[in-house]
Amino acid sequence: MNLKWKKVNIMTNQPLSLRQSYVDALNVLAEERNDFMVLEADATGSTFVRQFTDKYPGRHIPCGVAEQNMIGMAAGISTTGIIPVANTMAVFVSLRALEQFRTSVAYPKFNVKLAVSHVGIDPGEDGPTQAAIEDLGVLGSIPNVLILSPADEIEMHQMVRFMLNYRGPVYLRTGRSPVPNVLPSDYIYKKGYWPTVHNGTDVTLVAIGIMVHIALAACEILNKEGISAQLINASTFKPVDEKSFIDSVRNTGAVVTAEDHNIRGGLGSRVSEILCQHYPVPVERVGLNDQFAESGNARLLFEKYGLTAENIAASARRVIERKTRG
Numbered sequence: 671m672n673l674k675w676k677k678v679n680i681m682t683n684q685p686l687s688l689r690q691s692y693v694d695a696l697n698v699l700a701e702e703r704n705d706f707m708v709l710e711a712d713a714t715g716s717t718f719v720r721q722f723t724d725k726y727p728g729r730h731i732p733c734g735v736a737e738q739n740m741i742g743m744a745a746g747i748s749t750t751g752i753i754p755v756a757n758t759m760a761v762f763v764s765l766r767a768l769e770q771f772r773t774s775v776a777y778p779k780f781n782v783k784l785a786v787s788h789v790g791i792d793p794g795e796d797g798p799t800q801a802a803i804e805d806l807g808v809l810g811s812i813p814n815v816l817i818l819s820p821a822d823e824i825e826m827h828q829m830v831r832f833m834l835n836y837r838g839p840v841y842l843r844t845g846r847s848p849v850p851n852v853l854p855s856d857y858i859y860k861k862g863y864w865p866t867v868h869n870g871t872d873v874t875l876v877a878i879g880i881m882v883h884i885a886l887a888a889c890e891i892l893n894k895e896g897i898s899a900q901l902i903n904a905s906t907f908k909p910v911d912e913k914s915f916i917d918s919v920r921n922t923g924a925v926v927t928a929e930d931h932n933i934r935g936g937l938g939s940r941v942s943e944i945l946c947q948h949y950p951v952p953v954e955r956v957g958l959n960d961q962f963a964e965s966g967n968a969r970l971l972f973e974k975y976g977l978t979a980e981n982i983a984a985s986a987r988r989v990i991e992r993k994t995r996g
Contacts, residue, residue, distance in 0.1 A: 688845035688880070689718045689787045691823040695830035696722050696755070700729070706753035706783075706834055709744055711737045717757040717787045717844070737762040741770040741782075748780040753834060760786035760802035760843065764809055775839050776814045783833050785842045789819075790930030791958070791975065792846050792880055794968035803958050807935020809841050810908050816861070817907040819843040821882035822851040825905055828859035836861075845880050847968055852883050853903070862911040866918065870900035873986045873993075874919050877928040878904045878937045881956075884972075885928045887979035892986055899986060904937055916949045924993040925953045926985045930977055933957040952992040954985040 686694075696708070700722065712735045714720035723730035731747075733740035737758055744754035756763075763771060763784055775782045786805070787793075793801050809815055816838060820826040826844070833840045852867050867882060868875075868889045877885035882903050889899040900922055902915070919925060925945065929937040938955030945951055956976060963971050972978060 685848040685850045686823050687848050688820060688823075688826055688843075691820075691826035692785060692830060692842070692844045693718045693721045695827045697725060698827070699831060699834060700726055703834070704729075705751070706755055707731060707747065708755050708757060709733055709740050709747075710757040711735060711740045711762065713758045713787075716759060717785065719757050737767040738770045741767045742774055744782045745770075745774040745778075745780050748782050753781055753783060755783045755785060757785050757787075759788040759800055760805045761788065761800060763841075764802055764805035768808060771809075771839075772812050776812045779814050779838050781837050781839075783840045783842065785844060787844045787846065789843045789845060789879065791963040791971045791977075792930055792968050794846070794971060795965050797965035798962045801963060803932045803962065804935060805843075806907055806929075806931055806937065807939070810935070810940070814839055815908065816840045817843075818905065819879040819907055820905050821867075821877075821879065821903045822849055822853055824851050824853045824855060824857050825859060825903075828857065829905070832859050832861070843879060847880060849880055850883050852886055859905070862906050862909045864902045864904050864906070864911065864915050866900060867903050868899065868901035870898040870922065872898045872922060873924045873926060873990050874900045874902060874922045875926050875928060875982060875986065876902045876904050876937065876941055878907065878931075880930055881928040881977065884977065884979050885982050888928075888982035888986065891979055891983040897986065897990065904941075907937070907940065910940070910944065912944050912948065915944065919945065919949060919951060923951050924986075924989040925951060926982060926989055927953065927955045927957070928977070928982050929957040930972075931957055932960060934960050952989045954989040956982050956985050
């Protein structure tokens, strides 16, 4: 199996976790601008923002274990012209503070940024109460929200800069495990556009977040079998440039989605909605199949629940067979 879970820094070529890339980007931007502040709900350690707050204590508002209050505070701060960047674990925003985010941020389109860690089952030993397997489905149903889930350090730096320049609510997902860079160093993020990571003609793989580099390993497996797989990085969960995505799928006629999330309400559902309406083709979905995981080593959990290159490759073979049968 080829998960490539090793510690890539842009300068040193060593993989970083997305939460480390996130706080690195914040620190870079803090040197350039003074119009944003960091809020956190007793989560400086789990989100890594302590590396920011220790350096810029005057730009830090600790909110305690009170995510609902934090969202309300962020909404108020945004009306002053300061950009609040609120940090916590994904499950606590998408569930505990959902009403506050929906009504006090999304509805009035306030310029609030949420950056969350502990997405999917990647948190591992922290267990199912800390693992957000439904955040994309929950927040994806809320109007006016830009939802970002970068694939690597390069895209994270691009997205954090874009997030602070963008006016409106943003939900940015980070992550716990180190991920290698899969995008070119000159990559430029474009809102809503799903970039192609690997070209192919037989099947389209669509992956999000930590699953992008795992899906890239699946492309390598398939290539050895003579199967040409295209890989698309679905880093903007919402909104989506549907036309460019459909144009890509027209070249292959078969799709596999891969996500560290429940396939119901997540990327699998999002892709299926788009294709069902505009260009119906066979789809296979890799992810949590409407189930909770448990506490354990992240690598072992990914193996148990099929979030592997081998399972993505097997799904690609199945969907190609379905396409061939017509």
